[in-house]
Amino acid sequence: MSEILLKSCGTVLTMDDSRRELVDCDVRLRDGVIVEIGEGLATTGEAILASGCVVTPGLVNTHHHLYQTLTRAVPGGQDALLFGWLQTLYPIWSRFGPEEMFVSAQIGLAELALSGCSLTSDHLYLYPNGSRLDDTIDAARDVGLRFHPTRGAMSIGESDGGLPPDALVEEESDILNDAIRVIDAHHDGSEGAMVRVGVAPCSPFSVSRELMRDAAVLARDKGVMMHTHLAENEEDIAYSLEKFGCRPGQYAEDLGWTGADVWHAHCVKLDGQEIDLFARSRTGVAHCPCSNCRLGSGIAPVRAMRDAGVPVGLGVDGSASNDAGNLVAEARQVLLLQRVASGADAMSAREALEIATRGGAEVLGRSDCGQIAVGKRADVAIWDVSGIESAGSWDPAALLLAGPTRVRDLFVEGRQVVRDGQVSTFDLPRAIERQNTLARALAG
Numbered sequence: 001m002s003e004i005l006l007k008s009c010g011t012v013l014t015m016d017d018s019r020r021e022l023v024d025c026d027v028r029l030r031d032g033v034i035v036e037i038g039e040g041l042a043t044t045g046e047a048i049l050a051s052g053c054v055v056t057p058g059l060v061n062t063h064h065h066l067y068q069t070l071t072r073a074v075p076g077g078q079d080a081l082l083f084g085w086l087q088t089l090y091p092i093w094s095r096f097g098p099e100e101m102f103v104s105a106q107i108g109l110a111e112l113a114l115s116g117c118s119l120t121s122d123h124l125y126l127y128p129n130g131s132r133l134d135d136t137i138d139a140a141r142d143v144g145l146r147f148h149p150t151r152g153a154m155s156i157g158e159s160d161g162g163l164p165p166d167a168l169v170e171e172e173s174d175i176l177n178d179a180i181r182v183i184d185a186h187h188d189g190s191e192g193a194m195v196r197v198g199v200a201p202c203s204p205f206s207v208s209r210e211l212m213r214d215a216a217v218l219a220r221d222k223g224v225m226m227h228t229h230l231a232e233n234e235e236d237i238a239y240s241l242e243k244f245g246c247r248p249g250q251y252a253e254d255l256g257w258t259g260a261d262v263w264h265a266h267c268v269k270l271d272g273q274e275i276d277l278f279a280r281s282r283t284g285v286a287h288c289p290c291s292n293c294r295l296g297s298g299i300a301p302v303r304a305m306r307d308a309g310v311p312v313g314l315g316v317d318g319s320a321s322n323d324a325g326n327l328v329a330e331a332r333q334v335l336l337l338q339r340v341a342s343g344a345d346a347m348s349a350r351e352a353l354e355i356a357t358r359g360g361a362e363v364l365g366r367s368d369c370g371q372i373a374v375g376k377r378a379d380v381a382i383w384d385v386s387g388i389e390s391a392g393s394w395d396p397a398a399l400l401l402a403g404p405t406r407v408r409d410l411f412v413e414g415r416q417v418v419r420d421g422q423v424s425t426f427d428l429p430r431a432i433e434r435q436n437t438l439a440r441a442l443a444g
């Protein structure tokens, strides 16, 4: 039995069904689960004092491309729109191999952990030079985050009228066979799972209609979730209308890509009918506000989606289009962007934090995560609000208005991953050094 008692927590934003905010209470974590919340609890195990701190569920990241931490701020891609940005980066990514995938994932996951994230998905859609999804799963085991990697794919190269170079695309039969392999090897459908695998063709413009359909059939046969990019910007909509003769929502529905087991990244350009379709079918959305700003894609209709009942989570997106992977900073960006679109009362700090925790857990099908409640997994973030960012705040629990952008302590499945602002599970300074060496070699 392993037990940790979080003692005298200043304010606990539970994100439970009543959205309770508890003051000066203790939270007991035992064997990966939150087992007790109360006052004056005692323990024979480890006690961690959290007086004066704000305690939240671990944040949930619903969209990332971890490998891109190796191509941040690449000069040719700094100011390009989506399609031009991709064409700058594809040739660099084609030189990646297993070590690049592993180290870049370690860095991306550690960066997320330091920003309070306990559960993340990843979308890896290119596998050059012997790279495998397993490389990123190994990294997640080192760092200690709960991980939902997805077996992404591209199958339409330049010679077939697609965007990626032919060297980065795969045969569709190979894609499906490898998806089966990684699901069988790593997917854990049970409560408290640390690894769940999904199926994730890169986007409707990089795979065939047949692969979209076959991937959905495979995912449902295996009982795993499905993920892709959808309706990211105007170019994306124009491509869909020209090539498929319909809008992205219609395309998704026709090929089986709606339902509670599906979540789409971006959805910046969904129209009213598509929002109704997603709400009706419980199709999830990974909203990536910084990436949408960075690539000038637009403002996703998150207010309208939430009001209609669409499950919405938060994503930092890949580090080549953000270029940061700070999830709590991303949560602040959600509320800022919705206010640009719809006014200062469009979204509160607490609602944005809810999207970043409970909302993301729902999108990823994790009703066992995203809340501080008895019986939920012990994924908890402790925020020190005694620093300069919160000095003078009348409401420290409004973390996203005036609060730290780095977590003090982070627990995942009851295990401490961040301690006093430092990753405590693996040698991060060494990983940063390796990452910089690899980046220099790619640039050279």
Ligand SMILES: [Zn+2]
Residues within 6 Å of the ligand: 063, 064, 065, 123, 229, 265, 317, 318
């Ligand atoms: Zn993306």
